[in-house]
Amino acid sequence: MEKIIGLNPVMEVLENKEKDIEKIEIFQGLKEEKVKLIKMKASKRNIRVQYIKKKVDNSQGVIAYVSAYDYYRELGEFIEKVASKKKDIILVLDGVQDPRNFGAIIRSAEIFGVSGIIIPERNSVKINETVVKTSTGAIEYVDIVKVVNISQTLEKFKKLGYWVYGAEGSGTVNYNEEKYPEKTILILGSEGFGIRKKVKENCDILVKIPMHGKINSLNVSVAGGILLSEIAKFIY
Numbered sequence: 001m002e003k004i005i006g007l008n009p010v011m012e013v014l015e016n017k018e019k020d021i022e023k024i025e026i027f028q029g030l031k032e033e034k035v036k037l038i039k040m041k042a043s044k045r046n047i048r049v050q051y052i053k054k055k056v057d058n059s060q061g062v063i064a065y066v067s068a069y070d071y072y073r074e075l076g077e078f079i080e081k082v083a084s085k086k087k088d089i090i091l092v093l094d095g096v097q098d099p100r101n102f103g104a105i106i107r108s109a110e111i112f113g114v115s116g117i118i119i120p121e122r123n124s125v126k127i128n129e130t131v132v133k134t135s136t137g138a139i140e141y142v143d144i145v146k147v148v149n150i151s152q153t154l155e156k157f158k159k160l161g162y163w164v165y166g167a168e169g170s171g172t173v174n175y176n177e178e179k180y181p182e183k184t185i186l187i188l189g190s191e192g193f194g195i196r197k198k199v200k201e202n203c204d205i206l207v208k209i210p211m212h213g214k215i216n217s218l219n220v221s222v223a224g225g226i227l228l229s230e231i232a233k234f235i236y
Contacts, residue, residue: 001022001066001067002065002066003064003129003135004046004063004064004065004129005058005060005063005094005129005132006058006059006062007035007038007060007061008034008136009064009132009133009135009136009137009235010024010063010142011034011038011041011137011140012140013066013074013137013201014038014042014045014170015041015140015228016140019067021045021064021065021069022065022066022100022131023046023050023064023065024048024062024063025048025049025051025062025063025065026039026050026052026062026091027052027053027054027059027061027062028051028053029061029147030053030055030058031147032061035061035062049226052182058087061199062158067084071139071144072127072144073095073144075145075147075153075156078116078158079156079181081143083160084118086183086230087117087181087236088115088162088182088184088235089112089113089184089186089232089235090115090116090118090157090162090184090185090186090226091105091109091114091116091117091148091154091185091186091187091224091228092119092185092186093105093117093118093119093124093125093148093187094120094187094188094190095189095200096125097123097125097190097192098136099112099125099128099130099131099193100221101125101129101133101163101191101220102125102134103129103130103134103139104134104135105224105225106135106142106144106154107135107138108221108225109138109142109224110135110141110167111228112229112232113145113236114228114234116142116143117142117143117144118145118147118150118153119144119147120150120223121123121146121147121148123221127144128201132159138187139183143189150199150217151201153200153203155202162183162184162207163181163183163184163185163204164183164202164203165184165186165204165205165206165207165231166185166189166195166200166203167186167188167189167208167223168195168200168207168208169207169216169217170208171205171208172204172208173205173211173226174207174208174210174232175183175207175226175230176230178236179234180230182234183234184234184235186227186228186231187199188220188223188227191219196235207227209227216217
């Protein structure tokens with residue numbers, strides 16, 4: 001059993017008919033307008049709503065209990081889905097570890113039209129309760145693809161016409177001086193070590209975000225939002 005916590009995540013999970021929701025718990029003192037919508041959507045799907053006297057920390061007073069559900073999409077299935085697209089953005093996370101960063105990145109990805117996020121099977125954050133909540137429901141609309149080898153995966157997408165951009169402090173091009181092609185892959189590295197050497201070798205161009213302060217790095221989720229906002233200008 002999986003818990004989906006928070007008003008927006010529960011609203012979005014109710015929209016996903018593939019998910020088997022066992023019940024929804026609502027703090028009895030909650031007055032939010034969205035609670036009425038949640039109750040209405042739950043009623044339409046014959047989902048039991050239970051009122052509770054104690055609000056669970058960080059839940060905003062709403063919790064949905066969902067039967068085990070696999071958020072991950074198979075690589076072959078994802079390739080088939082995007083192969084015919086003329087315009088697309090794909091995000092690759094090379095070793096992001098923090099679930100809050102992952103959730104925030106998923107949220108930005110959905111807003112800026114990313115069709116899918118590719119992560120390595122090993123040495124990467126897994127989808128958990130924190131990721132789902134931090135994404136505020138965006139995870140219901142962005143495919144998450146786990147792969148064994150990122151470099152080999154990038155080669156597959158290059159054959160489909162994608163150009164690969166890596167985000168690196170040592171990049172040769174400022175991110176806002178590049179004209180991004182209609183099929184773009186953006187790679188973000190891990191919080192502590194950036195993009196691995198082998199993965200970096202598969203990048204067509206390394207871009208950087210100019211910094212004018214005294215520190216020389218940005219949180220990966222913040223950097224991702226900045227870069228995706230710029231890329232989306234050229235594609236959508």
